[in-house]
Every structure is written in structure tokens, then in C-alpha cells.
Amino acid sequence: MTTQISCNVLIVGGGPGGYVAALRAAQRGLGVVLVEAADLGGTCLNRGCIPSKALLHASERFASMRECADGAVMGLRCQGPEVDMPAMMRWKGATVEKLSQGVASLLAARGVRVLMGWATFENAKTCAVSGDNETWTVNAENVVLATGSVSAPLPSLEISGNVLTSAEALELDAVPASMLVVGAGYIGLELATVFARLGCRMHIVEAGDRMLPGFAPALVKPVADWFADRDVEVALSSRVEGVRQDGTGCITTVRDVDGNVKDVASEKVLVAIGRRPCTAGWGLENMAVDMAGAFIKVDDQCRTSMRGVWAIGDLVGEPMLAHKASAQGELVAEVIAGGRRRFKPLAIPTVCYTEPEIVSVGMCADDARREREAVSVGRFSFAANGRALSAGADVGFVEVVAREDDRVVIGIHAVGKYISELAGEFALAVEMQARMEDIAATIHAHPTMGEGLMEASFQGLGAALHVA
Ligand code: FAD
Ligand code: NAD
Numbered sequence: 001m002t003t004q005i006s007c008n009v010l011i012v013g014g015g016p017g018g019y020v021a022a023l024r025a026a027q028r029g030l031g032v033v034l035v036e037a038a039d040l041g042g043t044c045l046n047r048g049c050i051p052s053k054a055l056l057h058a059s060e061r062f063a064s065m066r067e068c069a070d071g072a073v074m075g076l077r078c079q080g081p082e083v084d085m086p087a088m089m090r091w092k093g094a095t096v097e098k099l100s101q102g103v104a105s106l107l108a109a110r111g112v113r114v115l116m117g118w119a120t121f122e123n124a125k126t127c128a129v130s131g132d133n134e135t136w137t138v139n140a141e142n143v144v145l146a147t148g149s150v151s152a153p154l155p156s157l158e159i160s161g162n163v164l165t166s167a168e169a170l171e172l173d174a175v176p177a178s179m180l181v182v183g184a185g186y187i188g189l190e191l192a193t194v195f196a197r198l199g200c201r202m203h204i205v206e207a208g209d210r211m212l213p214g215f216a217p218a219l220v221k222p223v224a225d226w227f228a229d230r231d232v233e234v235a236l237s238s239r240v241e242g243v244r245q246d247g248t249g250c251i252t253t254v255r256d257v258d259g260n261v262k263d264v265a266s267e268k269v270l271v272a273i274g275r276r277p278c279t280a281g282w283g284l285e286n287m288a289v290d291m292a293g294a295f296i297k298v299d300d301q302c303r304t305s306m307r308g309v310w311a312i313g314d315l316v317g318e319p320m321l322a323h324k325a326s327a328q329g330e331l332v333a334e335v336i337a338g339g340r341r342r343f344k345p346l347a348i349p350t351v352c353y354t355e356p357e358i359v360s361v362g363m364c365a366d367d368a369r370r371e372r373e374a375v376s377v378g379r380f381s382f383a384a385n386g387r388a389l390s391a392g393a394d395v396g397f398v399e400v401v402a403r404e405d406d407r408v409v410i411g412i413h414a415v416g417k418y419i420s421e422l423a424g425e426f427a428l429a430v431e432m433q434a435r436m437e438d439i440a441a442t443i444h445a446h447p448t449m450g451e452g453l454m455e456a457s458f459q460g461l462g463a464a465l466h467v468a
Contacts (some may be wrong), residue, residue, distance in 0.1 A: 004126075005113070007033045009336060010127060010140035013121045013281070015042020017313030017325030018146030019103050024333035026110035033138055034112050035129050040103045043148050043314075044322040046096055047167045052190050054092040055170065056353050059197035066199075069228040074392065083198055086173050090198045121283035130132050142308050142336050145296060146329065147282060149275040149314035154182060155393055156242045162250050163243055163269045166191060176200050176267040180252050182240050184211040187272035189223065189354050189452045192232065197355075202232040202257045207255050207273075210354060216364040222395050243269055277315045292317065300342045302332040309345045310336070324348050347411070347430040349423040356396050357419045361426040362411035365401045373406035378436065378460025382416045384467065385455075386447035393417035398452040400436060400460050406459070407436040413455065422450055429453075436460045 009025045011018045014036030021032040039046040063082035067073045107114055115138075117131030125143060129136040151165040159165055166187045175198045184206035196202045198344045204211075204227070211227075211234065212220045227234060237257035244251045290297040290305035295317040302310045308334045313325030327348075331341045349363035368375045372453050378438045379399045382388035388396075396416030412426035423428045429439055439457040444450045458464050 002137050005033060005136055005138045007031045007113070007138065007140050009033070009142045009144060009333075011035070011140050011144040011146060012127070012313075013042060013146035013148055013313070014040040014103070015146060015148045015313060015325060016044045016322040017148070017315075018042065018144065019052055019107065019329070019331040020326040020411070021146065021312065021333045022112045023110055023429060024330050025108075025336060026112045026410050028333060030333075030337060032110075032112045032355065033115060033140070034107065035115045035127070035138070037116075037118045039100055040107070040435070041096075042101045044325075045099050045103070047170060049322050050096055050099060051092050051170045052187075052194070053353060054095050054154055055088070055194045056089065056190060057436070058088050059194045060355070062196035072233065083175055083179060085175055085198075089171065089173060093169075095418050098251065099370050100158050103231040119282055121286050124287045124289075124309050127283075132265075141309050142310065144329075144332055145284075145304070145309065145315055146310040146313050146325070147278040147315055148325075149277050149320055151271065152276045154240065154273055156240060157182070157269065159271065161245050161247075161268060163245065163271065165271055169195075169268075169270050172268075178203070178266040178273050179264040179268045179270055180205065180250070180459075181262055181272060183272040183274070184208075184234065184236075184237035185214075185272060185274065186212075186352055188270070191228070191270060191272065191354065193354050196227070201266075202230075203228075203266060204232060204234045205238050205240055205264075206234065206236050206250075207239050211236075212358070214350070215352065215358055215360055216366060216413060218397075218399075219358045219360065219413055222356050222415050223352075225395075226355045226460075273318055275314065277317075279315070300344055301335045302328050302343060303335075318357070319348055319350060321348065321350065333454045345431065347427060349427045351420045353420060356393070356415050356417045358413075358415045359419050359423045359426060360411075360413045361423065362409075362430040363401060364411055364413055365399070368401055368410060371458035373410075374415060375410075376402045376404050376407055376436065376460045378402075378456040378458065378464075380451065380452045380456040380459060380464075382452060387449050387451070390447065391417065393449075398422075398449075398455065398456050400439065400456045402436045402460060408433050409436060409439065414452070416449060416452075422453065425453065426451060 008030040009032045011034045020250035026032045068078045069077045115129045117129040127138045180203045199354040241253040250269045251262045257262045296311040298316045312328035314320040349361045352358040365377045381397045383394045386392045399415035436457045442455045
């Protein structure tokens, strides 16, 4: 028997976009139904941000123990650390589980009705949901689409056996002897960092002429150096033509831009060439919403072209980041509840959790100059930062980019160990249109990496303190 439900807001997708929209809409007194086919928390919590960061953390600990075993580091010596991969995966799984249960508890506490099942729209406001043992038909005044994204396929590489997407790579129960990663973007490099630290021989194939093409070259250089120091082979301007699997491993055919072809043997192949919006299989074609290329077209309030239908997160375009999805989810709920908000951030921070980490907020100096903006730029190296030195983390720098005339900060970028923790301060400064003087005059605690931002601002003002 099918249960009929009517509600103010139906949200499809329980990722960081959908569940945040549900929490805020319920808090505003709306009757909310949230449909999720797999796991609350979506890609981010279950197969993305959280498990990858857990493994980055665990692998970093292992790598530092191994350094101590190879020879005393900071006066520390230990013997033969070992990786217990099933135990590491259980620990990662427990972290994911704790967070996912936290999301379920929050939704329950706010009175959100959660339907675990696959949603299919019959028309823009009517949705059939099919669960394991139950089916529902939901009629809603407002619909928020938050179905997220899936790994982009590579036609020459079928995902099966030892050819993996990030979802399978995050579940491996043994460290592979070797892995070839296709794509030197966020996922490719974060997971290459994990497996290189765990002792897996890595090979990276990237179609572009450099790693992380979305970040300024100076930010990427220390990351490229880290891979080079670990003998990771990186084939730039190269593409994979096909893979042969023999049950125990893979032979991948790689062609470079000059037409040279070589075969690379590896135990596993990871395909990480981007993600595409999840628009198929749930009746989008029955909803008459306009598209913008592969994405659903929305305005700056996340409205689609169909009245009362809204869309957020990875489904509506770049950047495909969890915090953008959540910000849109929070906003769309307020707008549905009668608020007047618009999604017009000055900057959305991007962070790549490589070794060292990269943070980029707003415009970089080169882009600003390309747009004929006269800029003041201040830079400070972590080689002169007390906290960085005392943590053995002196690689990298922080750079502040400001308009030359009024010195309003339009971008802050950094590469350095643990620097992701400064993404919030960087974003705050850009969003509040702080001037370089504001940052320089803000007393930063000593010793912290954040002092680097203050020093970079002093330098941009021509008043550097700790630079000769
Ligand atoms: P999703 O999180 O994809 O959630 C969509 C949900 O909708 C899914 O749970 C899916 O099951 C459900 N769904 C889809 N169709 C239906 C249907 N018809 N019926 C019912 N349910 C449905 N971003 C960051 O900001 N920081 C990071 O560190 C980071 N690391 C990442 C690492 C990896 C390996 C990956 C793959 C991604 C990472 N991302 C990261 C990106 C981040 O995961 C996404 O940007 C974010 O999850 C998008 O949120 P969303 O709510 O739009 O969609
Ligand atoms: P990506 O867009 O970051 O990188 C894909 C890379 O693959 C690019 O460098 C591209 O040039 C390359 N490429 C494309 N086609 C290729 C081919 N045929 N052969 C070789 N290389 C090819 O995509 P991703 O790494 O898959 O990550 C997907 C998205 O997930 C990211 O864009 C990001 O939005 C999100 N993500 C974010 C984080 C984070 O915030 N730390 C971490 C992981 C994922």
C-alpha cells in the first residue's frame, strides 16, 4: 500500500545541501519531508569529504611514524610501524557512522520526516518514493532538488575489478602495492597522498599540462615537489587509452601529447577525472525545469524555471563543494520561508588537503592583473614563521591580494601544512571586505601560522617586519 503525504517542503537528497535545507526549513516552522536513497550525509559524509580526510589524517600519522623509524626526527625514534588497513577502515567507518547518526538525530529533533528510498517525480510537485518495504506518494508546495553528483566516467575505462572510483578506493581493505591515478585534481591528489604515505607506489596521469589546474602554479609547486620527493611518477599532458585487467592487476595504456604510448602496470587504477550532476533516473524530465549545460539552471535564490521548484549543491554547478551546497541549502530554506536572501558570496573558499595543504579564497594576483585590476600583493613565507618552524612545517607561504587604490582585500591564498584551518579567517576577511590595514592591525596570537597572514599584509603595505 502507498502512503500519501502532503508537505510544505519536499527535499530530495540528504547530503550537505539537502539535510541543511531540511534543518533550517523545519526550524522556520515548515512541514518538511526529506528523501534519501542511500545514507544521510550524502556523498560528503559517506563517500567524500569525511572518509577522505580521516584517511589523510591516519596516513599522515603513519608516515611520520615511518620517518621516525627510518631515522630520528625531532629526537623521536620508533620501530617498524605497520598499517592495519581493516582496522583503519573500521576507525574511518566509525567516524562516518557517528556523523551520520548525528544528522539523523538533528533531523528527528527538528521534526523532519525522513523517507529512506528512491524518489521519482511524476510531475514538478508529485513524487513517488520507493523504500525497501514501503512506498509513498508525496505532494509538496515546494520541492528542493539536492541529488548531488556522481563520478564522471571515462569511456575507455569501465569501473570494475581493480579499476575504481573514489568510493571504492575509500573502502580498500589492504594497501595496494601500486596504483595509477587518472586525473590530478582534488580527488586524485588527495587519495594519491593517502596511498603514497601508506607505502603504495603511485603513478599519476593528468590530461592538463599541470596538476590542480584550478589553483595558481606557485601554490601547487610545493605539492608537486612532495610527490617528486616520494618518486611518484606524474605524466602530464597525457591520457589513458584503455586498461587490460588480468585478475591480479591492470596494464594501462597512456598516450602523451606528442603521441608517445606506454603501458603502465599497477595493482589498482583510480579514475578521478571530475564529477557530474546526478540528473538521471528520478524523473527530472517530468518537471520542465531549464538546464544550464549538464546542470540545473537556478537564479541567485536557487529558484529553477519551474515555480516552487528549487535546486542546490552539486546539481547546480561549480564549485562542487560541500560548504557551497550547505550555504545554498540554508539560504533556500530561508527564501521558501519568506526571507529575502540572495546567494552572492564574494568568495567560496577552496581547500585541497594535499601535503602541504592549499587554500584559495577569492582572486589570485595573476587573475586580478588579467582583469586589469591594479593590485597590491603581500607575501610571507612560513620559513620565517615560528609556529611553522617549531612544527617542522616551514614549507609554503601566504599571499594577500588587495586592490591598489583602497587596499580592500580581494583574495588570500596559502600553501602550508595544516593551513586548511585558516580558510575561515581568509574567507571572513574577503567577505567583510577587510583592508590590508585591518588584517595588519589585528593582533594574531603567537606562535600561530595565522601570524603569516598579518605579516603578509604588513609586507603588502610596504611595512614588513619579519622579512629582511
Ligand atoms: P551529495 O552529497 O552528493 O548528496 C546527494 C544525495 O542525494 C545522495 O546521498 C544521494 O544518495 C541522494 N539522491 C540522489 N538521487 C536521489 C533520489 N532520486 N532519491 C533519493 N535520494 C537521492 N567537498 C568539500 O567541500 N570538501 C572536501 O574535502 C571534499 N572532499 C571530497 C572527497 C571526495 C572523494 C568526493 C567524491 C567529494 C568531495 N567533496 C568535498 C565534494 C562534496 O562531497 C560535494 O560537493 C557535496 O557532497 C555535495 O553535496 P550535495 O548535497 O549537493 O550532494
Ligand atoms: P577535478 O575536476 O578536481 O580534477 C579532475 C582532473 O582530471 C583535472 O585535473 C582534469 O584535467 C583531469 N582529467 C580530466 N579528464 C582526464 C582524462 N581523460 N585523463 C587524464 N586526466 C583527466 O575532479 P575530481 O578530482 O574528480 O573531484 C571532483 C570534484 O569533487 C572536485 O571538482 C571538487 O569540487 C570536489 N572535491 C573537493 C575536495 C576538496 O574540497 N578538498 C576534495 C575532493 C573532491
